[in-house]
Amino acid sequence: METAARRQRDLRQRETLFLDRARKFLLSHGYHGLTMDRIAQATGYSRGTIYQHFRSKEDIIVALINRGMAQRLSMIERAAGFQGRTRERMQAVGEAVDLFMRLYRDDARVAYLGNAEAVMQKASEASLNTMKGLLHQTTAIATGIVREAIEVGDLTLKPPATPEILIFNLWAITEEGHASGMMWTPPSELGVSNPLDAVINGCEMLCDGYGWRPLSHECNYSAARQRILGEIFPEESRKLGILDADWRGRRKNRVVSN
Amino acid sequence: METAARRQRDLRQRETLFLDRARKFLLSHGYHGLTMDRIAQATGYSRGTIYQHFRSKEDIIVALINRGMAQRLSMIERAAGFQGRTRERMQAVGEAVDLFMRLYRDDARVAYLGNAEAVMQKASEASLNTMKGLLHQTTAIATGIVREAIEVGDLTLKPPATPEILIFNLWAITEEGHASGMMWTPPSELGVSNPLDAVINGCEMLCDGYGWRPLSHECNYSAARQRILGEIFPEESRKLGILDADWRGRRKNRVVSN
DNA sequence: CTCATCCTATGACACAGTGTCAGAATTTGT
DNA sequence: ACAAATTCTGACACTGTGTCATAGGATGAG
Missing domain, CATH: 1.10.357.10 (Tetracycline Repressor, domain 2)
Known part of the structure; x- marks a missing residue:
């Protein structure tokens, strides 16, 4: 079954997407300018989905x-x-x-x-x-x-x-x-x-x-x-x-x- | 008029009180553990009063x-x-x-x-x-x-x-x-x-x-x-x-x- | 002592953001 | 084509911020 592998890859890809967007906000607007909402907005996913990858916004920063x-x-x-x-x-x-x-x-x-x-x-x-x-x-x-x-x-x-x-x-x-x-x-x-x-x-x-x-x-x-x-x-x-x-x-x- | 001087002193005194309490929370509970509410509670003043001394909680930290x-x-x-x-x-x-x-x-x-x-x-x-x-x-x-x-x-x-x-x-x-x-x-x-x-x-x-x-x-x-x-x-x-x-x-x- | 004035303190309010979860939506396997 | 499994979603309950109209209390003059 190859599906699992592909899904895994998709997940990683999305995680990278989240991280990249997060970095953008962090760099341009600082700690307080980075919010889950913004990341969600910018990636087209919902807040809930982000929480499936990271426990908190701080967790994203450490990642x-x-x-x-x-x-x-x-x-x-x-x-x-x-x-x-x-x-x-x-x-x-x-x-x-x-x-x-x-x-x-x-x-x-x-x-x-x-x-x-x-x-x-x-x-x-x-x-x-x-x-x-x-x-x-x-x-x-x-x-x-x-x-x-x-x-x-x-x-x-x-x-x-x-x-x-x-x-x-x-x-x-x-x-x-x-x-x-x-x-x-x-x-x-x-x-x-x-x-x-x-x-x-x-x-x-x-x-x-x-x-x-x-x-x-x-x-x-x-x-x-x-x-x-x-x-x-x-x-x-x-x-x-x-x-x-x-x-x-x-x-x-x-x-x-x- | 000596009242003004005394008031000035009172203000300073209160500022010190705020700072001391704030430090206590910052040290014991970290950045997120320091809140205006807590400082107000601990000093017996209201949140609004604290804002007469400091623009924000971050301002307190820098002070x-x-x-x-x-x-x-x-x-x-x-x-x-x-x-x-x-x-x-x-x-x-x-x-x-x-x-x-x-x-x-x-x-x-x-x-x-x-x-x-x-x-x-x-x-x-x-x-x-x-x-x-x-x-x-x-x-x-x-x-x-x-x-x-x-x-x-x-x-x-x-x-x-x-x-x-x-x-x-x-x-x-x-x-x-x-x-x-x-x-x-x-x-x-x-x-x-x-x-x-x-x-x-x-x-x-x-x-x-x-x-x-x-x-x-x-x-x-x-x-x-x-x-x-x-x-x-x-x-x-x-x-x-x-x-x-x-x-x-x-x-x-x-x-x-x- | 009383009252008008001035100033300070207050907490309700509007707002922004967080983290969660029941249920909607989608994908998968048969 | 359909049931099962998985994933996604946004409304919800909370916590905390900063503001502001107003309550409350000094102060000084009469």
């Missing part, structure tokens, strides 16, 4: 966040496979997040808007757990790289620092820095013209502070960036026009082996 | 946040007056934030809960501006210290770093780190047992990364912490029991002059 986080996770996974020194692999992960922010601005914005107690409080246990899982997977990759760095001898953590704490702080810079780009008070008002660059700078300096070798003055991390973009995210970076056309020609700039 | 931010700012201002090397003064500012987090847990939590688009969207222009002002004053103090560090020669920023970017990242670690302590997914689940310590560690490493002298291995910043607590926040730290009883005896550990 939306999860969709974005899954996308980001897949990019991070790809990045973690970069061939290079441990610190470069960490950099690749950062680059993945950066690309995600630029390429999927809407999803990033949704994540920012939805990251609120008002939302979490009313979301379903299920979607909250999915979210938690996604988050754990993401940090696991990052701490994995740190552990490897320690094993390989690129990094020596002095107490009370631990791999988790390092990632915790790296993550804080990244998240907060990116979030600030969408806040009520734009970072430009605080004298930071380009938060994305500020994040990169902060991560680099933090890694330097922890003594993660090679330090930024021992290695050309701008060149490493071009390699990462070219090898792992060629399409994405071309789409954004942030990859030097002749990056291959720059390979000589490659990091010197220890 | 609550502002109260906390003002308190924190005053502690930061005190800290910035610490006598010592520039980096120690920066540390003092961090210490002030840390103390604020411990001493005024409720206000800190309110700031976390209220930091959401859902709230800002409906808050009044006026309270939002107050908030912005408070934020600017806070960052101004911090960047001021960085600038002085550069002037004095304790710090040399390499492009693209700027005082604002340094503060931006330092701030990110502090805010996000502290916020994580109240999140839906506790930091302990991510392997960080004590986020407050993680923040301190992160700030220290970041400053080291930027080359802010004296670096952490050139100076005993734990000792500096005791001096800061003892000189600037004696009461506060005694209340928390985080000041060594004999901190004065440790003065010999003082930072060596360059």
Whole structure:
């Protein structure tokens, strides 16, 4: 019986439709501008039908966040496979997040808007757990790289620092820095013209502070960036026009082996 | 006519009453648990009266946040007056934030809960501006210290770093780190047992990364912490029991002059 | 003390949105 | 073609918001 499969597919399709419309309202009119009525109106279904997919409007928001986080996770996974020194692999992960922010601005914005107690409080246990899982997977990759760095001898953590704490702080810079780009008070008002660059700078300096070798003055991390973009995210970076056309020609700039 | 003055005082007093009750509900039942009805009930006034003080429930939340931010700012201002090397003064500012987090847990939590688009969207222009002002004053103090560090020669920023970017990242670690302590997914689940310590560690490493002298291995910043607590926040730290009883005896550990 | 004036407090009201559920509508299998 | 199963619907009961005409209580002058 094939009908069941098709129905399943239809359901998924409709769920996607709901999510897409919801995102539109959330982005254009904020939390209070997103209502079940509007989604129903915009999709041609009735309110009741939406409730067959989601427990509440907050549940929709979390589902939306999860969709974005899954996308980001897949990019991070790809990045973690970069061939290079441990610190470069960490950099690749950062680059993945950066690309995600630029390429999927809407999803990033949704994540920012939805990251609120008002939302979490009313979301379903299920979607909250999915979210938690996604988050754990993401940090696991990052701490994995740190552990490897320690094993390989690129990094020596002095107490009370631990791999988790390092990632915790790296993550804080990244998240907060990116979030600030969408806040009520734009970072430009605080004298930071380009938060994305500020994040990169902060991560680099933090890694330097922890003594993660090679330090930024021992290695050309701008060149490493071009390699990462070219090898792992060629399409994405071309789409954004942030990859030097002749990056291959720059390979000589490659990091010197220890 | 003294009546006017007294009335003014009564109004303020009532406003405080509203805010206190509101905070109670916000903390215990979250955003959706805070309603005008409940506040009215709890204070013995009617809904209409509350609307004479605040435009909306979100406006109350922002007013609550502002109260906390003002308190924190005053502690930061005190800290910035610490006598010592520039980096120690920066540390003092961090210490002030840390103390604020411990001493005024409720206000800190309110700031976390209220930091959401859902709230800002409906808050009044006026309270939002107050908030912005408070934020600017806070960052101004911090960047001021960085600038002085550069002037004095304790710090040399390499492009693209700027005082604002340094503060931006330092701030990110502090805010996000502290916020994580109240999140839906506790930091302990991510392997960080004590986020407050993680923040301190992160700030220290970041400053080291930027080359802010004296670096952490050139100076005993734990000792500096005791001096800061003892000189600037004696009461506060005694209340928390985080000041060594004999901190004065440790003065010999003082930072060596360059 | 009384009354006119002014101001503040009140809660009923109109409205918007949520989540549910009995029954209508549609699809499926025979 | 029809009964059974499944899915969709919108009216319903609620909760909460923000407003406003009016009740109620000060205040000050006579």
